Amino acid sequence: MKHASHWTADPIELLRVGEQFRLSDIDPASTPGFDGDKKAGELALAEGADRLADLQEQLFAGSRMGGDQRRILLVLQAMDTAGKGGIVKHVMGSVDPQGVQLAAFKKPTEAELSHDFLWRIHKEVPGPGMIGVFDRSHYEDVLIARVRELAPPAEIERRYDAINDFERAQVASNTTIVKVMLHISGEEQRERLQKRLERADKHWKFNPGDIDERLLRPKYQEAYQRVFERTTTPDAPWFVIPADHKWYARLAVQHLLLDVLERMELDWPKADYDVEEQRKRLAKS
C-alpha cells in the first residue's frame, strides 16, 4: 500500500491488546512499526486520506443500494489532551461528512443518569454504511466511574459484562468495532495543558478539572488496565496507540480504519435498475 511505505511492520499486530498486555509496558513516545519522522508521517497521512475517502464512499454506497448492512464503530478513549479531537478533525475530516456519525459523550445529564448507562449509547450507534465515532463512550462508565467511585464496585463489575454483551450485539448487527486508547505520558500532558494556558485562543480548551483528573492518573491507568482485561474480545479488540507524537497517533488510527475497510472487500454496488432502460427514459425526459 502506498500510504504504508514507512511501515516496517504491520501496526495492527503491534498495537492490538493481547493476552499479557500491560499498559505500563507501553512507551507513549514510541512509534511502533513506523520508521519515518513527523514529516514522513504527515505525508503518509495525506496519502491515506484519499484512500480512506474512497473506501468510505464505497461503504456508504453499498448501504444505499444493494442493502449492505455493514458499518464501523470507532471508539476513542483517552486522558485529556491526548488528541481525540485531533483524530476526529484530521483523520475523519478527510471523509465526506455525510458518511460519518460522530457522538461526543460528556458528563451524563440528569435524564441520562436516570437510565441504564447504555441508554444514551444505544441511541448513537451508527447506521448501515456509516463510520460511527465515539469521542469518549460507554467506557467512561467503568473509567471515571471507577476512579471517582460514581457507582458501587458491584455495579462497575456488572458493567464490564454489559459492555461485552452490548458490543457482541453490535457485531451481530454487522458492526466492525475498533476500540482505541490514545496513550500519552504525564509529561507530554503537562506540556499540552501548559500550551492551553499560554495561548488566549486555547483557553477555552482548558478546564481546571483537567488538573484534578491529571492528579488521578495512576488510578486511571489502573482502570484502563482493568478495561483491557475485561473487555478485550476477539470481535471488539482494543488498540493502545502511543500518542505523545500526534502525527503518529493520527496515522495509526487512519491505518486501523483503512485495514478494516480493506478487509471488507468493498466494491461499487450493482445497479438495482435496468441501466439501459433508464438511459432511454432520461433521453426522452
Add this chain to the structure above:
Amino acid sequence: MKHASHWTADPIELLRVGEQFRLSDIDPASTPGFDGDKKAGELALAEGADRLADLQEQLFAGSRMGGDQRRILLVLQAMDTAGKGGIVKHVMGSVDPQGVQLAAFKKPTEAELSHDFLWRIHKEVPGPGMIGVFDRSHYEDVLIARVRELAPPAEIERRYDAINDFERAQVASNTTIVKVMLHISGEEQRERLQKRLERADKHWKFNPGDIDERLLRPKYQEAYQRVFERTTTPDAPWFVIPADHKWYARLAVQHLLLDVLERMELDWPKADYDVEEQRKRLAKS
C-alpha cells in the same frame, strides 16, 4: 477579504430573494457577482476554507466557555443532482466535523408521518456553537407534498405559517438561519443524471424515481416560487443560487456562511478561571 478577490459585487444582495423575485428570471448558468472562471472559483473556495474553519472554531469555542448561545442553521433545498451533497462535502468538509450537525431528511417513516411534519425537524436543530445543515428539510412538506398532493391544500397552506412560526422561534433562540435553493437547469440535470447512468461508480446515486421527479419540474418550480413568496422573512431569508456551475454554487454558499460568521463579530472567549493560578497548579502536578 482575500477570498473575495474575484467578487465584483456582494453576492449576498444579488442572491437574496426579494419582493418581486421570480424564479423563472434566474439563469442557472450565471455566476452573479463573480467574474472569475472555474479555476479562480476553486482557488477562492480553498482560500475561504481556512477562514471558515477559523470562524467556526471561534463560534464553537464561545459555546464551550462563556455561554454564547449562537448557532447557524443552513437549509439546503434543490432538485436532484443540483449539488447538495457537494456543498456538504466541499464546503462543510473544510470545517472540523465536531462543529457540524448534519441532518439529511429522507422520505418520512411511518413514525414520522404519525406526527406533525415539524416533529422530526425539531429533533435535529443545531445546539449552541454548532453549524447545523439540513440536507432537505421541512420545506419538502410544502414542495413534494404540494406537487404530489401528499396533503390537502388547506394543510399545505397551514404549513407555510407553521414554518414561519418555527423559524421565528429558532431565531429567537439565537439561531441564524440561511435558506438556500440550488437552482439547476433541466439540461444540466439531464447531463448529470446521464453521467450517473454511464459510470458504474455512480450508479448507486441514481434512482429511477429521479426521472419521475424530473418530469414534474414545472410543478416544482411553481411550488418553489410559492415557498419564496410565503416563507421569505427578514429573519430567515432565502437565497437562490445558480448551480449549473458546481464551483460557483459551492463558493456562493461558503460566502453566505462567511458573511454570517463575520457579522457575529466572534472572538476567543475569555478564560472563566484564573489563568495564573491554574499555571501554578499545573506546574506542581
